[in-house]
Amino acid sequence: xxxxxxxxxxxSVFKGAPVELKCxxxxxxxxxxxxxxxxxxxxLQLLLRHISRESIxxxxxxxxxxxxxxxxxxxxxxxxxxxxxxxxxxxxxRNQFYFGTGTSxxxxx
Amino acid sequence: xxxxxxxxxxxxxxxxxxxxxxxxxxxNHNVMYWYQQKSxxxxxxxxxxxxxxxxxxxxxxxxxxxxxPNTSFCFLDIRSPGLGDAAMYLCATSSRAGQDExxxxxxxxxxxx
Numbered sequence: 001x002x003x004x005x006x007x008x009x010x011x012s013v014f015k016g017a018p019v020e021l022k023c024x025x026x027x028x029x030x031x032x033x034x035x036x037x038x039x040x041x042x043x044l045q046l047l048l049r050h051i052s053r054e055s056i057x058x059x060x061x062x063x064x065x066x067x068x069x070x071x072x073x074x075x076x077x078x079x080x081x082x083x084x085x086x087x088x089x090x091x092x093x094r095n096q097f098y099f100g101t102g103t104s105x106x107x108x109x
Numbered sequence: 110x111x112x113x114x115x116x117x118x119x120x121x122x123x124x125x126x127x128x129x130x131x132x133x134x135x136x137n138h139n140v141m142y143w144y145q146q147k148s149x150x151x152x153x154x155x156x157x158x159x160x161x162x163x164x165x166x167x168x169x170x171x172x173x174x175x176x177x178p179n180t181s182f183c184f185l186d187i188r189s190p191g192l193g194d195a196a197m198y199l200c201a202t203s204s205r206a207g208q209d210e211x212x213x214x215x216x217x218x219x220x221x222x
Contacts, residue, residue, distance in 0.1 A: 032208045044213040090208055099151040
């Protein structure tokens with residue numbers, strides 16, 4: 001069963017435009033949701049997680065349990081935001097960790 | 110810098126020839142993970158160790174095994190690699206399983222000829 005869905009493989013926006021990367025999940029219970037990012041030639045790293053409720057590099061994400069979504073948003077995209085973004089879910093059992101297929105974001109100068 | 114190291118970065122093996130991928134960490138984390146990532150697909154968790162406690166995902170093939178001789182090192186053994194096992198293999202660590210941030214290594218790209 002697909003646990004984490006990222007419907008957009010590729011997303012391009014102009015510099016300064018708002019950006020939203022979509023993530024929907026399927027899980028019965030109370031999952032933890034994360035966004036991981038991979039910049040060019042760098043390793044995968046945590047961007048933010050919903051329990052922290054913080055803004056990192058201008059990005060925010062709100063967990064909507066009704067819509068089972070955890071979309072990543074930034075009001076003004078920057079060129080350095082170009083990267084691969086993965087939404088991830090951790091289940092109530094410590095054995096459960098699932099990544100989405102990722103969205104490649106390109107910010108056009 | 111404390112980090113997660115994977116060796117080698119690129120590995121070529123022959124069909125059916127056993128291969129071992131290595132991961133080490135200087136973070137002193139309790140948990141170590143192995144993921145398989147094929148082209149344009151999500152990283153897929155193969156298994157993880159919580160200290161010495163081994164946790165295998167239900168759909169991880171028996172062909173894949175892992176060893177963790179101590180806190181710092183974890184190995185991925187592929188007993189008889191097939192062409193379908195060609196992928197990027199990612200090692201990650203975290204302080205606690207599940208909810209904590211995972212720190213990833215750079216990955217090992219495995220080619221099977």
